[in-house]
Amino acid sequence: MRYSQENGLGQFALPASSLADNSGVKTLTVARNFGFGGVELWGDGLLFLSEGEIQQAIEVFRANPISLISVHLPVMDTNIASANRDIRRASLESTIKAMTIARRYGAKIAVLHTEVSRGNKVASFEDISRKASLDSIYRLWQIAEKLGMELAVENGGRRDLFSRQDEYLWLTENVLDIPIKKCIDVGHAAVRGWDWSAISSLKDVVCVHVHDNDLKHDRHMIPGYGAIPWNTLLPLLQNKPLVLEIREYKTLEDFLDAALWLNEKLMREG
Ligand SMILES: [Zn+2]
Secondary structure, X not given: OOOOHHHOHHHEEEEHHHHOOOOOHXXXXXXXXHOOXXXXXXXXXXXXXXXXXXHHHHHHHHHOOOEEEEEEOOOOOOOOOXXXXXHHHHHXXXXXXXXXXXXXXXXXXXXXXXXXXXXXXXXXXXXXXXXXXXXXXXXXXXXXXXXXXXXXXXXXXXXXXXOOHHHHHHXXXXXXXXXXXXXXXHHHHHHOOOOXXXXXXXXXXXXXXXXXXXOOOOOXXXXXXXXXXXXXXXXXXXXXXXXXXXXXXXXXXXXXXXXHHHHHHHHHHO
C-alpha cells in the first residue's frame, strides 16, 4: 500500500542508519514511495563511495522531492574521543569526509555522537577521552560552519560520554560556548533514566531519534513494543522533527506502521 503526506507522515524521517545501505539513494527511494517526509543519511556508507557514485547520488537527491534532513556522522570503527591521537585524527578525517559528501547531497544538519572511552578500571582514559570528545566537537563545529551546516550533538547510550541528562545539558548549553544543536535520542534517554518533563522545554532540538526499548538496553525497537511511556512522551515531542531509528524490524512496512501509530497518537494528543 502506498501512503501520501496527507496521511500525516510528513514529519517522520526514515533514516538510512536503520537500513544500513551505502549511499542513501535506496533509503531515499523507499522513503519517498512510503510517503515519509525526509531521510537521515547513514554517514559510514558515504565513506565507501567513489566520486562517480557520489555524483550519481547528487543527481538523485537534486531530482527528488523528499528532503534530506540530516546525516548521521560515522560511528563504525571511528572514535572522535579516542585517547589514541592517531585514531582520533583518522576518525576526524572520516567524519569530515562524510560531512562534506552529505553537504554536497544537500544535508544541512550533521548528527554527531560524543563517543566512548575505551579504557578500563586498570587503565582509565576517561579524562583524556572527555577532553578529546569536547575538542573534536569544537573542531567539527568549525568545519560545519564553513560548510554551511548545523552540528547537532546526540545524547548517547549507557557507555557514551556525556549521556547523563545533566552532563548532556552541560555539554550542549554551557561548556563549549558555540551554538551547537541538539539531537535527542529518546531510546538513549530512557536507558539513562532522563526526566521526560524536561524534554519539551529543551532549546535548539533539530532532530529527535525515536525508537523503543525495555529501559535497560538500547535495542532500537519499534515504538510501542518496549517500555517507553509514549502517552507521556509524545505530547512533549509535538512539533519536533522525528526520525524513526528502528533496528529491530522485520519488513520495511514496520517503519510505516510505526509512523502511522505514532502519528495517530500525536494527533490525538495534540
Ligand atoms: Zn540515535
